[in-house]
Amino acid sequence: MEELLIPYIRVGTTYYKIIERPQISGDKITSLVKWSRETIIQDHGKKYVYDIPKYDGFCCIPNHLKYQKTIRNFYNIYNEIPYQPSVSEVSINDIPFSISFMQHIFGNQVDLGLDYLKILLENPTQILPVLCLVSKERATGKTTFLKWMKEIFGRNMTYIKGDSFNSQFNSDWASMLIIAIDEVFFDRKEITERLKYLSTTNKDKLENKGKDREEIDFFGKFILCSNNEENFIQIDENEIRFWVLKINPIRLENTEFLQNLITEIPLFLSFLIHRKFYSEKKSRMWFAPEEIKTKALQKLILKNSNKLECKMI
Numbered sequence: 001m002e003e004l005l006i007p008y009i010r011v012g013t014t015y016y017k018i019i020e021r022p023q024i025s026g027d028k029i030t031s032l033v034k035w036s037r038e039t040i041i042q043d044h045g046k047k048y049v050y051d052i053p054k055y056d057g058f059c060c061i062p063n064h065l066k067y068q069k070t071i072r073n074f075y076n077i078y079n080e081i082p083y084q085p086s087v088s089e090v091s092i093n094d095i096p097f098s099i100s101f102m103q104h105i106f107g108n109q110v111d112l113g114l115d116y117l118k119i120l121l122e123n124p125t126q127i128l129p130v131l132c133l134v135s136k137e138r139a140t141g142k143t144t145f146l147k148w149m150k151e152i153f154g155r156n157m158t159y160i161k162g163d164s165f166n167s168q169f170n171s172d173w174a175s176m177l178i179i180a181i182d183e184v185f186f187d188r189k190e191i192t193e194r195l196k197y198l199s200t201t202n203k204d205k206l207e208n209k210g211k212d213r214e215e216i217d218f219f220g221k222f223i224l225c226s227n228n229e230e231n232f233i234q235i236d237e238n239e240i241r242f243w244v245l246k247i248n249p250i251r252l253e254n255t256e257f258l259q260n261l262i263t264e265i266p267l268f269l270s271f272l273i274h275r276k277f278y279s280e281k282k283s284r285m286w287f288a289p290e291e292i293k294t295k296a297l298q299k300l301i302l303k304n305s306n307k308l309e310c311k312m313i
Contacts, residue, residue, distance in 0.1 A: 008040060010054045011075055015040060029155065030079075060175045062124040062156070062219060065273075077175060079155040085269035097260040098268040105133065105145055105247060111278035112291060118272045119286060120153070124177050125219045129243040129285045129292055130199050132224045134232065134300075140247040142225045146180045148261050149223070152269070153177055174204055174216060182225045192234050195222060199241050200284065229296065230303040237301050240289040246296040 007018045009032075017035040040049055059074040067080045092099050106113030119126050133142045150157050157178035173179050198204065204218035226232035235242060254260070282288040 006052055008035060008052045009075060010052050012055075012057055015052070032077075060217065062177060064121050064124065064153075078177075081152065081156070082154040083152065083265040083269065085273055086266040088270065089274050090267045090271040092271075095264045095268050095271055097257065098264045098271075101141065101145075101148070101257075101261060104141055104250070106245065109245075109292070109294075112287065114272065114275065115277055115279050115286075118275065118277065120177065120221065121269060121272055125202070125217075127200055127202075127285050128221050129241055129287060130195060130222045130224060132226070132233075132242055132244040132296075133247050134226050134229045134244060134296060135247040135249070136227060136229055137249045138227075139253060140249050142247055143182065144258055144261075146182065146223065146225065147258055149178055149180070151262050152265055173220065174218065176220055178223060179220050180223045180225070183227070189234050195233075196239075196241050198222070230299065233300070235301060239297075239301065240283075241285065242297060242300075243287070243292040244294055244297040244300055246294070 009016050009018065015035045015037050016032040019031060019033050021029045021031060037049060040052075055070070055075040056073050057075070058077050059071055060078050061068070061071055061076050062078045064081050065085075069076050069080070102113050102117075103110045116128060116131070119128060133140075133145065135142065146159070150159075156176055157180065158173050158176045159180050159182065160173055161181070161183075198218065198220065199222060201218055203215055224233070229246065233242075279287060279291060282291070
């Protein structure tokens with residue numbers, strides 16, 4: 001019997017069922033749920049369990065272009081991305097919505113923004129700066145950008161709330177490529193320090209309720225969105241880990257814009273692959289601090305400075 005026709009796996013001595021949970025959008029989310037051996041036998045008969053694929057354990061190996069579900073008899077919990085690049089080379093004219101949206105989000109740093117996405121696609125374990133999209137105004141496209149990233153990277157991206165990030169339990173996001181935090185307001189220095197640590201480390205402790213802590217490989221990239229431009233996070237003047245972008249309002253609203261972006265994804269991925277890097281790796285976070293220094297970052301640093309110093313400036 002083919003493996004794909006059997007919705008169960010055995011990892012170590014535990015059985016799991018691969019289920020597809022329906023979403024409001026009409027999509028499905030695949031997840032693993034523990035399933036007892038006795039129930040499987042009741043439903044399918046005793047011989048059925050001998051055909052269930054067996055693995056020694058779990059692993060989490062991110063790879064978008066040469067994805068493998070089984071690696072040395074370990075079940076890879078990292079997920080295949082929903083869309084694969086188109087076969088042919090792509091020009092800018094083939095992806096007008098994607099390019100115009102990237103220009104809107106990254107402004108005159110659009111080439112660095114394209115490098116950022118190229119790195120996410122081709123080298124997911126590369127450390128990258130914390131991307132912060134800020135704007136006081138509404139209808140700027142910040143949320144659309146997160147939804148677009150979710151469509152591109154699928155179940156390897158998750159949304160969490162600020163208070164969830166502050167929780168000691170991290171099993172729902174510790175193995176993700178992108179951790180998006182919307183409506184951010186981190187008013188404590190220790191939260192900033194934890195974010196800074198996670199943005200540059202390659203190891204973290206996985207914490208589940210009722211389970212022992214376990215050291216894992218960590219390759220998560222953080223994207224923060226906030227309507228508070230001046231003090232959504234506490235950082236000092238020497239900070240080099242944050243790439244803060246002020247996003248302007250979208251002049252003409254297009255209700256089908258996200259769908260247009262989604263339609264272009266296979267072409268956009270092919271464009272990223274064939275496009276040469278604009279920047280070179282100049283730091284452990286790829287970009288040099290001066291490359292991602294923006295007015296929005298300077299404004300944030302100024303508002304976090306000493307009040308007397310701020311008045312003098």
